[in-house]
Amino acid sequence: MVKQKSLLQKTLLLYLPLVAIMLFLLFPFYWTFITSIKPESELYGSVVTYWPENITFTAYQKLFGEFNFLLPMFNSFSVATITTIVTLTVSTLAAYAFTRFEFLGKKIFMGLFLTNNMFPNVLLLIPLFAIMRSLNLLYTPISLVIAYATFTIPFSVWMLTGYLKDLPSSLEEAAMIDGANRAKAFVKVILPVLMPSIIATGVYIFIQSWNEYTFAVLFTNEETRTIPVTLKNLIGQLGVQWDLLTAGGIITIIPVCIIFFFAQRKLIEGMTAGSVKG
């Protein structure tokens, strides 16, 4: 028999705490957004308004007009896209090897990928900076793609190995009995089934690369600057022009939100699979 919970009980134990936590989590975004559409008079007046009396989009116009926000957006986009493609390609191959073959040293190689997550970014940052400098790669988008591989490849191998484990090997074995070779079986049978998982992993890589800051500060210049660095510089330049800063913030987060909602179900599944089973 199922006990029906009373409405009062449900309100006290579920809705009230849920609303409180969600308010805490989402209020900063609301505040950032309404700040970006407030006229200056309301921003620095004696009364704080919780919904703007006059709505204005001048901050956004200024951002694209005077500050050329499109260039860093383009830079971020290309770095994140290239990183995603490179990482997905090499990680899918490795994950396939880890789940479909038994080979000498398999455990050690898997361990190598796992330990990777342990190294502090700041530790890798310093020698990578020196290496990029001596290879003349500093201040090019390539340097960022290489640097981002430090954290995207280990994570993607881990995630894709988890997804592939769930696909029975009988799938491609059936195709191989029918005369297809392993590569063909992979492309024809595995890849289509795995595609949602690959996309979810790709979304993760894209978001991480789009958001990355510490490497980007040291590895870019005026020309190749990415969005987070531009945002940071804006803080330095504009000081307290919060309408422009928050507008920049909103522009930064919109692409992330779009692709995140697009893939969130599969992404959550992949992120949590390893720890629940392991």
Next chain:
Amino acid sequence: MIRKKFNIWPYLLIAPALLIVTFVVFLPVIEAIFMSFQQYDLRRPDQIAYIGFMNFAEMFSDPVFWQALKNTVIWVVFGVGLQFVFGFLLALLLNQQFKGRGVVRAVSLIPWATPGVLIGLMWKWIYDGSYGVLNDLLMKLGLIDQPIIFLSQTSTAFGSVIVTIIWQGIPFFAIMILAGLQAISTEMYEAADIDGATRLQKLWRITIPSLKNVIFITILLRVIWVANSVDIIHNMTGGGPSYSTQTLSVYIFNKATVLDLGYSSSMALFLMLMLAIVAIPYLRNSFKER
């Protein structure tokens, strides 16, 4: 039994990933070890030379280093600890039946996907001493009479940035623990209901023991992540006022940006060793499982 034929394919398949990782992770780590024994200051490139353990000696006699180390411990303990508490709470709530649960679950993850720079910017504005909304709310509620300059005085700055990292980490904990909750079979709860167990007893005797693994792994991942995070503090306070919010990774980053690479390498190496001690049980666990 026939001996298995040696198969080159798996090695070829992992080669590209392994090559890249070797180039961008393992070589740099070795390079960092060498650099930590050098005077390696790019502002004085003609003076680069091996100096033995001098960097480490400097580190241990540097009061800012000790302060940063202490801050790192506080940052990790309170940051991750409270992320866990609130994340757990949110997971328990999201595990109940209600309309729109899927949407709430997805929306609650947004802080996790937000760039650290933006997080720093949003909270800096909320905490603002003159026009900040937090001061306005607290004054309206009658809790304070005068605005507080949260990020500019040593008594409140560190607490304020810790609240920000908690905000950032709640969703990750919630999602991981929620997945763990959904893996617990309902039969156990039904059996407990028949035995007349209370809500609290069920939480303590069934839920938490079943989640041991998830909690363990999530805490470890977050400890490493939080200890290494630079962007939030760097964008809110830069480590100030008077080093009160400077953690080890922020200190290392600040030293690296002024191109004192030798000294920052030795501190980074120290940080890595500390994290390795924390991570050993995790690694041992994963080796056994995989």
